[in-house]
Each structure stands twice: as C-alpha cells, then as structure tokens.
Amino acid sequence: MPIYEYQCSACEKVSSFLLLKTSEEVEPYCKHCGSKCVTRILSRISVPKSDEKRIDRLLDPSIFSGLDEEDPASIEKTMKKLGKELGDEFGEGCGDYVKEESS
Numbered sequence: 001m002p003i004y005e006y007q008c009s010a011c012e013k014v015s016s017f018l019l020l021k022t023s024e025e026v027e028p029y030c031k032h033c034g035s036k037c038v039t040r041i042l043s044r045i046s047v048p049k050s051d052e053k054r055i056d057r058l059l060d061p062s063i064f065s066g067l068d069e070e071d072p073a074s075i076e077k078t079m080k081k082l083g084k085e086l087g088d089e090f091g092e093g094c095g096d097y098v099k100e101e102s103s
C-alpha cells in the first residue's frame, strides 16, 4: 500500500496518507492545522540521488577498519567518521543512537 506524504505550507508539518487502493484519489490536507495548501513530498526513507554517491563511499570497508563492535568507544569513533561524511545532522543522530544503545 502506498503512503503519500504531504508537507503543509502553512505550518510545515507532514501528514501521511495511506492509500487502500492505488487507484484511489486523495484530497490531501494538513492533519495538523486543516490547511489544504500542502505539497507532496518524497518519503523520508528514500535516498536522494545526490546522496547515493556519498552512501557508496560509506560502504567502503576502510571506514569500518579498526571497528570493534564490542567497544562502545570504537563504535562512537566510527560513527563520528560516518557523521563527517554525511554531515553534522546525521552525525548527531548517530551519536544519540550510540548513547541510547550503550546505556
């Protein structure tokens, strides 16, 4: 079942619409403020074309060399390396993830 996501241009929040049938038409609206001024956006889990090359680079095994999965400090070091590749936003997310997992 396809999930369509729309971003409200009034409050910038995202509303998701689950379609039961692919032929079904949706009349999108903002579920947060009721505005019909919404823009279809791509699902957040999809990878933008421009990021594919960066992801490829992340799959380079050399980045994970020296990673000890049993050692939280080693994981954090590798995550920081990954964060540098993907940008600060991603790096911070990973840092939080590692902290949660190790506590």
Ligand SMILES: [Zn+2]
Binding pocket: 008, 009, 010, 011, 012, 013, 030, 031, 032, 033, 034, 035
């Ligand atoms: Zn809204």
